[in-house]
Amino acid sequence: MSVSDGVTRNGLWAVDSDYSWEFSLDQGVTWTIGSGKSFEVKGDGPKMIWVRARDDAGNKSEIVVVTCVLDTMAPAPVAVSSSVDGFTRSLQVTGLEANAKWEYSLDNQISWHAGSGSALGTLGNGLSMVWIRQVDLAGNASASQVFDLQAAGSSMSHEASTNPLQPSKMAEGLLTMLIHGVVVRGDADYVRWDIPKNHRVKSVRLVRYVSEDAIAFYAIQSSNVFDAGVDVSRMLVYGHMGPADLNRNVLANISPEKLGEGPMTIWFQQTGTLPTEYAIEIILQAVN
Template identity: 65%
Template structure:
């Protein structure tokens, strides 16, 4: 009596496009199949089977999916069934609601209509690149940005329509950051994502301070825009409500040069967590050369570990 032929089952994979790559929620219905022989798939738990061609098949229709795949040969042998579950979501979320208001010298963009589990993103370069925000508002202090684009990204990775918001609206305040290290401009408290922006040139430094509340930490400080003929500017951060360190680098938390090559780099990445918690922090940003330099720096706060 001949023994049963055991076929190797196919390998099934898909691209999880969501904010998490392990949650099984995707906006892409294409499934890849790696099989040494023929294969087939079922979307109704084996009631019917569809013969596969090539190396992929497409699942359509939003909702939860139960997918079975197996190999087969011309003699009627079949492999074990590979079973997977996923949720297909190809529907883009609605556009964000955006309301601007001013407190002190900080403009605040309040965002509404964010779907559960979704995140909001902003763009400073006319939608060529996007950065994620925290919480449901964006604090902005400065006088160089003219507009910002905002959208939301749902858990499946679908993006809403992007909306442009005019930062030169008469309802908002354009504020040139203080040039006095002992009287820096103050970011309004209560938010978690901030943008500091301005134009600096030799002899015109910017000083901005913010408070890190109890139970929070500063997660990152990043250069997110830099427009200048001069590829080098200077920055420093001090743990204080003013910048009174002068040029004593031993009193600075971090310091150094910033330019196009530093875009997106978190300057606090190697700073001890004990230095990132509750208290004040002040930024010094300066261009020592004669070329005007337009910049934007993102500051993100987050719950302490």
């Protein structure tokens, strides 16, 4: 059988057998003759499934036993509250089921990104709507909560600093951060975040890019300012960013020793004349 112990929302189990087969859901008291290559178990809750093969002479194989918990119920929507710390708007996520995770979407729930920690920190003026939901251990998704970051009087919008020696600063204590903005030629965004002790950067990814110009520029320096100028030897990483780079971790090839405690500052710029909306996700993780 192609199933392993655990929690699942899919009650359809595959069977790989060269002979006829049958299954039992009551520990062998009764058996149901199977057909084809699969069978379906219904009804949420713990399951113990017995399966065995049998030939035309009535000989039976050893019983294969699989246990699982079938869970097809969507969890309740999460509770989300917002707070402001400096230039950072944080969306605190509570109400998660045990072993559930939360996700956010920037494109009207077409695609989802996994969050870490208990909040989504946002800094910038490029995003409008953010959707947040939870996904339980079985993979069932809740209904989403939506927030308008540009709502009148929300104080959620901040244009990132254009001064490399005075970058905008992301609030501390966050594991999931979004830097977002709109840039054109002559406009650059500089934003700093701090990595606390016993943590490091897990990933920096472009998660939104809207522009007719498919190429923008980014660079990251391990510093509380961006004073590297155009000296690439002082940059942790640099390069072009565009639609082809969506969801790519630009730090994937950087040694973990360079991603630990301390400040980092990102420079994002569009050298063309067409406006570019962007969002960059930073994920931190605890380390031993």
